[in-house]
Amino acid sequence: MPIRAAVERVNGIVRGWVNYFRVGNSGQAFGKVKQYVERKVRRFVAKRAGRRGLGxxxxxxxxxxxxWGLYGDYRVRYYNPSKARLQPNGIITPVR
Structure with missing residues (x-):
């Protein structure tokens, strides 16, 4: 499997997980996940190249x-209720 294809498969999973857990206090867990994913990708590439170690x-x-395009946006976003809109912006059409 090419490196880009493997990284794209990993990115889809990691991006979904990060977006799900992004709101809240998960910064420490994100650091561990980022390090783990990077190590796994490095190991995959090193094995493919027939080399030892993680490179x-x-x-x-x-x-x-x-x-390689590995996903790297592990920033935590905190919910700010003062910025939340209570009323929709625009016209709402009823669904039939």
């Missing part, structure tokens, strides 16, 4: 998150 010196984070 920390071989591939920088710019390569992993930039060139």
């Amino acid at each position: 920390w010196k071989r591939w920088s984070r710019e390569v992993v998150y930039g060139a």
